[in-house]
Amino acid sequence: MAEEKPAVAFILGGPGSGKGTQCQKLVNQYGLVHLSAGDLLREERASGSKDAELIESIIRDGKIVPSEITVKLLKNAMEKNGWAKSKFLIDGFPRSQDNLDGWNQIMGNLVNFKFVLFLDCSEDIMTQRIMKRAESSGRSDDNIESLKKRFRTYIESTKPIIDFYAKQNKIVTVNAEKSIDEVFEKIRPHFTDF
Ligand SMILES: Nc1ncnc2c1ncn2[C@@H]1O[C@H](COP(=O)(O)OP(=O)(O)OP(=O)(O)O)[C@@H](O)[C@H]1O
Ligand SMILES: Nc1ccn([C@@H]2O[C@H](COP(=O)(O)O)[C@@H](O)[C@H]2O)c(=O)n1
Ligand SMILES: [Mg+2]
Numbered sequence: 001m002a003e004e005k006p007a008v009a010f011i012l013g014g015p016g017s018g019k020g021t022q023c024q025k026l027v028n029q030y031g032l033v034h035l036s037a038g039d040l041l042r043e044e045r046a047s048g049s050k051d052a053e054l055i056e057s058i059i060r061d062g063k064i065v066p067s068e069i070t071v072k073l074l075k076n077a078m079e080k081n082g083w084a085k086s087k088f089l090i091d092g093f094p095r096s097q098d099n100l101d102g103w104n105q106i107m108g109n110l111v112n113f114k115f116v117l118f119l120d121c122s123e124d125i126m127t128q129r130i131m132k133r134a135e136s137s138g139r140s141d142d143n144i145e146s147l148k149k150r151f152r153t154y155i156e157s158t159k160p161i162i163d164f165y166a167k168q169n170k171i172v173t174v175n176a177e178k179s180i181d182e183v184f185e186k187i188r189p190h191f192t193d194f
Pocket of ligand 1: 014
């Protein structure tokens with residue numbers, strides 16, 4: 001019998017747009033599985049694996065880790081969560097053409113890709129949120145120097161991916177500048193049949 005494919009939505013937006021926050025609310029409401037590519041990379045870094053130093057230098061520099069590493073981490077995490085039964089929110093991915101190509105090569109035929117949720121937020125608001133989060137996050141990239149680099153990477157590498165999905169009519173854009181609950185109310189209807 002053919003195995004059922006897991007449903008996947010990608011969650012994109014700039015640093016501090018609220019991807020993790022909104023995914024947590026979707027998990028609470030709909031029991032979806034939230035996988036943050038950034039969290040998986042930070043875990044891999046903390047594990048002291050052979051890729052740990054490379055991951056740290058890339059994260060601190062606001063750049064993007066090669067897809068061979070990130071796609072493997074995502075695939076392993078999906079398998080651990082029960083491949084077919086789960087519905088996945090993949091947060092912060094694909095962040096570049098290399099991410100997208102790596103995903104398509106390994107995962108393209110294995111999942112049921114639904115759409116991209118794009119959290120649209122101004123750089124000013126994202127900066128305020130990240131600098132506030134920096135007081136307690138302990139993240140090595142939550143500082144103004146790394147943040148500027150993350151914004152540059154977002155504009156140069158991630159925005160073209162968002163534009164690509166928009167052209168395919170595969171994107172849901174939500175204004176992410178409102179309160180957490182107001183943003184969630186706009187997102188929620190898109191996941192009732194997910
Ligand atoms: N709508 C909102 N209004 C005000 N603060 C928010 C809102 N959404 C998220 N925040 C806060 O902003 C900070 C960043 O949110 P979050 O971690 O969800 O962003 P992110 O998109 O996952 O960022 P990153 O890409 O850096 O991981 C957090 O401290 C969070 O509590
Ligand atoms: N697909 C990805 C996702 C993340 N990274 C790196 O991790 C950093 C933090 O990501 P967050 O989503 O938690 O903000 C990000 O700035 C990248 O350096 C990546 O390389 N590839
Ligand atoms: Mg996040």
